[in-house]
Amino acid sequence: MTTGTGADGGAAPPRRTLGDFTADRRILILAAMAVAVGSGGALAAWGLVKLIALVSNLVWFGRLGTQPVSFAEVARSPWMVAAPVLGGLAIGLMARFGSEKIRGHGIPEAIEAILIGRSRMSPKVAVLKPVSSALSIGTGGPFGAEGPIIMTGGAIGSLFAQFFHLTAAERKTLLVAGATAGMTAIFGTPVAAVLLAVELLLFEWKPRSFIPVAVACVLAAAWRPFLFEAGPLFPLAAALPPSPRILGLAILVGAVAGLQSGLLTTLLYRAEDAFERLPVHWMWWPALGGLAVGLGGLIEPRALGVGYDVIGDLLNGHLLLGAAAAILLVKAAIWLAALASGTSGGVLAPLLILGGTLGSIEGAVLPGTPGFWALIGMAAMMGGTMRAPLTGALFAVELTGDMTALAPLLAATTAAYAVTVLLLKRSILTEKIARRGVHITREYAVDPFELTRVSAIMVRAVETLPAEMPVEEALAFFASEAPRHRAYPVLDAAGVPVGLVTLRDLMGWQRARGAVTGSLADLVSDAGLPLVHPDDTVGHLADLMVAGDHGRVPVVEPGSRRLVGLVARKDLLRIREASGHLERRRERFYRSGGHRGRVRRRPGPAPAEDQLSTTTLVPRATRP
Known part of the structure; x- marks a missing residue:
């Protein structure tokens, strides 16, 4: 019989919770590794x-x-078409x-790479x-470096x-740490x-991943200052x-x-x-995109290249209305053509320019400066397109250093996020992956x-057989x-x-021995049975079931190990049922005027127990 690793030789104690993360040295090891990875990501950003x-x-x-280049200084010529091609x-080659x-x-x-590549690159x-990416952007590609x-x-x-000997989850943490370090440096x-x-990247909120990142x-x-x-x-x-008024706008x-x-x-x-x-x-598609x-x-x-100078002009109100409209239309067209062709480049800077130009145009009829509304448009475009409203709002604040705009930025990014969620099933980032068969x-x-x-x-009332049978x-x-x-x-004399x-x-016992002698104790003594305690989490229980392919697991008292x-x-499926029930069942407990009313349920089968929930599950009929 196998149990957990409890000190008393019985079932394992309750699994550690996230509140116990300070005792986990793996977090400290990953944080130490993140120092090297963060430095590598920052240096890679500088190099790029x-x-x-x-x-x-x-x-x-x-x-x-290596001085920055503004495409406003580039003269129109046939080379402007040949270079991107x-x-x-x-890049295709x-x-x-x-x-x-x-x-x-x-x-x-x-x-x-995180979801299906076990975080291995x-x-x-x-x-x-x-x-x-340097070839794509350097030859005029309308992309960002991020x-x-x-x-x-x-x-x-x-x-x-x-x-190092790390799990896939730990590799994911360091992969994301390097990625975000590069973004921070730029x-x-x-x-x-x-x-x-x-x-966007971690697909979890755990100290193990958050702290190293x-x-x-x-x-x-x-x-960055260096x-x-x-x-x-x-x-x-x-x-x-x-x-x-400003929040509404x-x-x-x-x-x-x-x-x-x-x-x-x-x-x-x-x-x-x-x-x-x-x-x-x-292979030839990026060249066709380069032609566009x-x-x-x-x-x-000015629609070519990264366009950080364009972002600066938008925020400071240095772009005229006609210039902003021209950049908006041309940048959108060439960005769509180039990105669809499969070339190499980022989307963040183009999103900022596209959202900023439209915001600047709207700012011509709104109170305040066009630069403020350009900032609102940038953050909203980023938050809505990438389905990251909090990132969009905080990114704009850190990009400009102006905390005063935080509330309007959050309002705008949330509104953009709501619209894109209602319009599209997936974002610009996840649609590409979904087309490869990954949900x-x-x-x-x-x-x-x-x-x-x-x-x-x-189940508390369990039918059992004695070991001496x-x-x-x-x-x-x-x-x-x-x-x-x-x-x-099968229970011994002590339960x-x-x-x-x-x-x-x-x-099987009968076929192996050719007889039916012996007791149940002889039959099950080497069965390898896992045991759990009532206070263990169901997640721990499910892990034991999966690891040993067990369909049933006894629950015992921590000290005496008696069956309870x-x-x-x-x-386990009842938990899934209860979770879905909480999502689907609509109730009203009070009517207008302060009178308690009836519970109104949606049509459909009701659960067996009215009190069913993920934290208080009422046992069904007795069964092992």
Whole structure:
């Protein structure tokens, strides 16, 4: 018989809860590893930014240098069309003969590695992703550096983790730590980067993952003054006080941004479908996307490249209404075409520009400066499109250093998020993964198995068989009409379970011995029976069932180990039933005027017990 690892040799004590995380040294080990991963992500961000600037200077000005390039300084010429085409061709060749994982904007690829790749990335991705992104953006691609650095930083964290004996969950933590450290280094937004991890990448909220990711982001923020510059990336102090009028207008701007987001997401995947129907290999698609980029550049050169200078002009109100409208239309068109072609580049900076230009246009008729409404539009576009409203609001605050705008930003990002959730089943990030056959849910909830104790679902009046019962008598018992169950716990004289017996066990014993001698104690003594306590969580119980393929587990008192109950697999399903019942059943307990009214239920079958819930489950009929 096997039990847990309790000191008394019986069942295991209740599993540790999240409140006990301070005693878990694995958190400290991961936090120490996050120091190295965070430094690697910050340095990779610096390297990527410099590489993009180097390619931009070489391609557009024929000079060696790493100073930032503004496409407002690039003259219109045939080279403006040829350069993005050649860049796209180079990326297609790298993807086909190097690694296909460099295609795309980075975040979906990171999510896919976490969900189905056991958080393992290859060295090829760590090298080819920044190089391909630098070629794409440097030759005019309308992308940001944050998506590639999330992929590159994630690859650094994953590769580092693969040198140690870690679980897939621990590798995921270091992958996300590297990804968010890179984002922090570029934008100087450590809090928003941690929220991005929680809302998009971690798929959990646990100290084991949160603390190392926070350590990596804080360390990257400490590195940033040495690698880039101190202070906010786009300093701004133009926020309006959060009056009811301003908050209402922010909600309106956010809702419009949500409609804009839904439209762009729909158009993006229709464009991807159009590329899929082309009679040419996907290797050539980035070159075709580059052709669209170049033609758009001839119309509006400032729509090319990362566009951080455009973001700065939007926030400071330096763009005229006509220029903002031109950038909005051209940037949207070339971004959709380039991204759908499968080239390499991020979506965050383009989303900021697209949301900011529309917000700036709306700001022409709204109170305050256009720069303030551009900021609202940027955050709303990011929060709605990426389904990360908290990240969008905090990102805008950290990007500008203006806390006054926090309430309008939150109102706008929530409105945009609500609109996109109502319009689209999936976000721009998860739709791509869903098309590969992986279903993703972005809703977090408490695991009812960890919320419920075994005592809430166990059957207390258990029918048992004595250990001294002869096997022959047990066979006769199962052959009679008396048995109501497939298995019965076998108890010794002290009421302690020594095993479970089924008719199959008895028949196997008979075939092996050629006789029916012996007692049930002889039959079940080596059965390997797990035991649990009433205060154990159902999650612990389910783990035992899965590990040993057990259909029934006895419940015993912690000290005496006497049998007090039994749990079967079907009892676990009651928790699922109760959880769904709480979601579906609508009730009203009070009527207007303070009088208590009847409970009004939705049509459909009611549960067997009216008091059913995940924390107080009433046992059903007696059964083992």
